[in-house]
Amino acid sequence: MKLNSFNSDESRWEAVCNNNPDADGVFYYAVITTGIYCRPSCRSKLPSRENVHYFTSCNEAESAGYRPCKRCTPATISKQENTVLKIIQACRIMERSEASIKLADLAAAVNLSSYHFHRLFKKIVGITPKQYATKQQSRKFQANLKSRTSVTEAIYASGFGSSGSAYDKNRDQLAMVPKAYQEGGEGISIRYGIAECFLGWVIVAATERGICGVEFGDDPGTLPGQIQATFPKATLVKGGVAFETMITAVVNYIQSPGERFELPLDIQGTVFQQQVWKILKQLAPGETISYTEVANRLGKPKAARAVASACGANKLAVLVPCHRVVAKNGAIGGYRWGKDRKKQLLDSERDQGDGS
Ligand SMILES: [Zn+2]
Structure with missing residues (x-):
């Protein structure tokens, strides 16, 4: 083996x-x-x-x-969590594929034997790869929710809930309008984990829909409070071992944001904020844009200030790269988690862009 x-x-x-x-x-x-x-x-x-x-x-x-x-x-990651990542990877392959994939090919793609792959998949996702593929093809997976629901299911089942029943339960919740968020997260349970990265401490928080908060701080003890301030009525629960997988993915992304971030996000914001964030997500690592230019691209040239507040309202540090928006004169501009961090992030991204 x-x-x-x-x-x-x-x-x-x-x-x-x-x-x-x-x-x-x-x-x-x-x-x-x-x-x-x-x-x-x-x-x-x-x-x-x-x-x-x-x-x-x-x-x-x-x-x-x-x-x-x-x-x-x-x-921050164990072998078992590595296995979870492999299973999530297999889920992604199935989601992307139009045709059905042979079990042996799927297993080979994630470097597991067919036997182990099947057994681990069932254990982690709660259903067999074939059942998963069938569900993928069903009409219920609407195109715009496709990647989000399916990966969430995989992660959810890998530790957020108990396999089979969680799968169906989660599905219903995903179809619901998240009214609870507008009410401060009432009735919502948010898991979180804290890790160290080159910008200090980082907290990653997630609902069962996806990652809902990424924040930096100098003191790990104050970080849960920052999440609670955003979702005052939600119940915060420390994530278990399986949550480490998610934290590792985020920390790795913060350190090398070149790759596409594969885990689902649970982004809450007004329509305008979401439009701003969408533009930011199209920027390459290290690339910057001015508040005015974002406003122009939105066809609202006078909305530079509103763009700045939308950046300030971002709760997903780096995943929604509001650090790539700078002042028109080239000055670094504000950052919710401190100007120094913003500068460090941009420097780090540019260094990697220079490539070695
Ligand atoms: Zn190393």
């Missing part, structure tokens, strides 16, 4: 050189000269081979005095 695939120095080094994501969770590598340990897939600079040590767990690496890398955050 997979666990035996990286059991020699040679195969491990090869995985590190290739940033092989299949090796993630199987082993970690630490670099003597930096004191940091990474997942094999980490995109950080390739160390000299003689400076590398291998460990099979984060605990081992940390007991040996190494600190987790801030880029690949090796301590």
